[in-house]
Amino acid sequence: MTSRHARRRDPRAHWILLLLTLTACAAALLFEGYTHHQLGSAAPPDRRDCAPAPxxxxxxxxxxxxxxxxxxxxxxxxxxxxxxxxxxxxxxxxxxxxxxxxxxxxxxxxxxxxxxxxxxxxxxxxxxxxxxxxxxxxxxxxxxxxxxxxxxxxxxxxxxxxxxxxxxxxxxxxxxxxxxxxxxxxxxxxxxxxxxxxxxxxxxxxxxxxxxxxxxxxxxxxxxxxxxxxxxxxxxxxxxxxxxxxxxxxxxxPTIARWQGTGLIWAQAVAHWFAVAMTWLLTAAGALTALRLLLLVFFARRHVRQVRRGRRRPRGPGLNVPVTVIVPAYNEEAGIAATLRSLLASTHAYTQIIVVDDGSTDRTYPIARSCPDRRVTVIRQPNAGKAAALNTGLRWAHFDIVVMIDGDTVFEPEAIQRLIQPFADPYVGAVSGNTKVGNRRGLLGKWQHLEYVIGFNLDRRMFDVLECMPTVPGAIGAFRREALLGVGGVSEDTLAEDTDLTMALCRAGWRVVYEESAIAWTEAPASLKQLWRQRYRWCYGTLQAMWKHRRALIERGPAGRFGRRGLTYLGVFQTLLPLLAPVVDLYAVYGLAFQDAGQALRIWLGFTAVQLVGALYALRLDRERFSPLWTMPLQLFVYRQLMYLVVVQSVFTALLGSRLGWHRMQRTGTATQTLRRGAPV
Known part of the structure; x- marks a missing residue:
């Protein structure tokens, strides 16, 4: 999909820089390990069986x-x-x-x-x-x-x-x-x-x-x-x-030999201080990771209690107002029919559905046009990007509440009705729904399922309580039309238009909340290459949005609350820690090789156990089965490293001033096929 973010160049220098950085770090740790934790036993050798010298x-x-x-x-x-x-x-x-x-x-x-x-x-x-x-x-x-x-x-x-x-x-x-x-x-x-x-x-x-x-x-x-x-x-x-x-x-x-020796002395000093710094960094990273998990669990429990006591939602009869659903679509022939069927099967009857075909080159437009229901309007425009497609749909919207979804999303029948209930509060400008992975049968699908449940949804519960929601996902989100128009519609400034829009609403003083009972199913990437492209776009776009809204850190009122809570959280836990993760993992290998391997293993097992406990709680909150948890330890060796490298490349891309293309995922329709057979497993 072409847009104003058409790729200028695909940077490769950052990979060379990353490789050189990790090589230098590995060399420093190896030198430090060789110097202070020499290979082999330091105990006096046993020479009793050794033949005497001449x-x-x-x-x-x-x-x-x-x-x-x-x-x-x-x-x-x-x-x-x-x-x-x-x-x-x-x-x-x-x-x-x-x-x-x-x-x-x-x-x-x-x-x-x-x-x-x-x-x-x-x-x-x-x-x-x-x-x-x-x-x-x-x-x-x-x-x-x-x-x-x-x-x-x-x-x-x-x-x-x-x-x-x-x-x-x-x-x-x-x-x-x-x-x-x-x-x-x-x-x-x-x-x-x-x-x-x-x-x-x-x-x-x-x-x-x-x-x-x-x-x-x-x-x-x-x-x-x-x-x-x-x-x-x-x-x-x-x-x-x-x-x-x-x-x-x-x-x-000679003088040159003395210079060389001085260089070696400096190299050993640098290696030593680097190892010391890494020890403190590893401690800090572990403490921050544990703190994040504790915060997520604490605020998730608080969110549950507030929902049960009715503090998060206004009391009184349920909201039952007409809504407009906008479906931007580009080459979505594999899933657009299932998406429309799920919307038309909604228990919420008062719905206008607008499909904006953004210059698709496949059969998306004729499939959408073939829908006989009068509630569905199909608009076709030249390819201009997802944000432009959403703004086109917004101009055709008839109602005051607008639901925006992706072209591969399948809604539960009650999703729309539940999604709009928080709008009974006049201060609510947007509502995030609960996105679930439909194609979770393979190992990669299970990993993404766990990430959605443990990471995304636990995060949203915390953001809801702290009133600093940074993202209403493109797969399922509802907005007050007045709020959308007040911030100028959906901005085309970043690749993460959903994050950019949500941050703009928070800075404008609107409350953004999470409705966990509004469930939609999405098709996750089925290969590592597709996953990389999707998360690369998400991460790069989030960095763009964070930079665009950086002034929220010093603003007052709701904007300042969002900046100092939401942006700080994203900066520390979703940017800084992943940037440091490759070096921290390298130091963990150093610990296994040169320090107490048993202690390092115990720390890793303890860290994994804490994460499993958090995962159990998150799955329980979302009423999901516990069976995918067996894949979680494996996730640390492959999936987590991939997500860290996504952040590394995104940061380097931003620093180098490069722009990215849309990086759209190739849909296969496997999520909707799974849903037809019943609940995913």
Whole structure:
């Protein structure tokens, strides 16, 4: 259907941007998970069944060099007689490292600090202080990983990341390496020696403990031991290189290498803060989702009580006035006949039915014209869009109450009579009916059925109580003609003409209410492609309408009430949360991979259980069967993701300034066929 919203271009840049954003987020979370929740067990490995390293390695000195590459022999060295090398593993630690540095400085001693790259990236100022005070820096891998159990690629990654971080933090390139979990050279096993040979291929000297090299962790207990050691008379402890008589093991690095290292440090910081922010975001999203469900249930119960006590509707005899029904139709040959039959079978006798054929290219017009009932008037016009068709019908309307429906909608016999009852209140300008999915036999149909009952109808009950209804659905809605003319009829400014019209009525001071007993059946999209096109148009049009009526947020009276309640709700729960959902789901996968998977699963099961309880209540209110609930957990993995991506694309489309076509759904008539056989299941 062509209209003033004919598509200028179909944007694709937003998908590239979304993909890049999710890729960057995934990379940040993966980096954070690798850095702080290393893969594999962090417990000390069991080496009891490991074959010992070669005798030359075990009986040599604690400083090992593979001579001539991994395929050649080994050279071992030890500190000179009387020399002691002091070494510390791990860190830098923000508490213990400064204490140790102060202690060494007070005694004029030096040591070798084997640092983990991840900690050095978190505290680069401490790595710089270690170098500036004349101490030596060695590598303890990036995460303190067990290189004896790591693959060759993992080993290279651990060592190269550490090199880069230390280049950025301290401007050095360490040549010394201590294998995490390895102690003295005499106790090296074959797997540890294999890891040492791989590292030696990159030019590292392997440093173990023993024979003049003391090994400490950066703890309070180690501080006390080192303090006692430094109080003893004799030569001051030295670095490993000084004690063994090797050249300095911390050569400087080029400027570009330091920049690269600084970039890695920043990347780790960004990844960490992103993960922290995602933790808070996930908590907030969960709280908002739970709050929304609680609000929906609370106001739904309140709505039910008010209806039962007659507070929502005026007391007295039922309203029985003539109405005009407008049916805009474009290529609706599959369902227009059933729609007209349902209207003519209405228990409300005083009805004018206007079918506006908006330039259909199929048999919609002749099928509508073939209806012999005098109450039906068929008007044909060139294709101009749904809003224009509704305005044409409005000009032909004879009565003060106008019902607008879609060309595939099937009304219950009592629907019109029940739909118009709230107009007994002179302040009511529009009434929303209860739309139900007719073709709900397949999985996709069941998902949409649950969405209509749980989402749309529970929302409308809440909006009714709060007097901030944002949408009277195009499938079944009634309007006071005076109210329609007062806002200039149906606007063509947006693709969601029903939402735009409803918002305009709310801002004009009219009450918009929900009549759950007025039921109409509609045909939902039968494929994911059709569903995407329909919801894309709905969402994009809603965003247009929200932007058009944004001033309601600062207005007074009924307009301000609608803006601060209705627009805020739509902005938070139907725009912001879906925009964040892909990243939140990505973080949930991160939690399963790197954090407590059992806890993540329990949270998911609890969240699903809460949703099921809300769904049970919503189905009970609408007098629907509970059998479709088995599909609800599956809905979270497919249907929900599709709806989130609809919002993402709609927002990007709006930001890029693109316009959309009508995206009309292809009708098959399956809903009306189902209804002929009886109530849908």
């Amino acid at each position: 005798q030359a390695v075990r009986e040599g000195g604690p400083v090992l060099r593979v001579a001539g590459g991994p395929a050649q022999g080994v050279e071992a060295a030890a500190p000179r007689t009387g020399a002691t090398a002091l070494t510390f593993d791990g860190g830098p630690d923000p508490v213990q490292t400064p204490r140790l540095l102060d202690l060494l400085k007070a005694h004029g001693a030096h040591a070798t600090f084997f640092l983990t790259g991840a900690q050095a990236a978190k505290h680069p100022e401490l790595a710089e202080r270690i170098r500036a005070e004349g101490h030596e820096i060695g590598s303890y891998t990036y995460t303190g990983a067990d290189l004896a159990a790591a693959s060759a690629p993992r080993t290279k990654l651990e060592l190269s990341l550490t090199q880069n971080v230390l280049a950025g933090a301290a401007g050095v390139r360490p040549h010394l390496l201590r294998l995490p979990y390895a102690t003295s050279a005499a106790r090296l096993c074959e797997s540890e020696w294999a890891a040492a040979r791989r590292a030696a291929g990159d030019g590292y000297l392997i440093v173990a403990s023993g024979r003049g090299i003391r090994q400490y962790a950066q703890t309070s207990a180690a501080y006390d031991e080192v303090a006692d050691l430094l109080k003893q008379r004799g030569p001051k402890p030295q670095t490993v290189s000084a004690a063994v008589g090797l050249p300095g093991a911390n050569p400087g690095v």
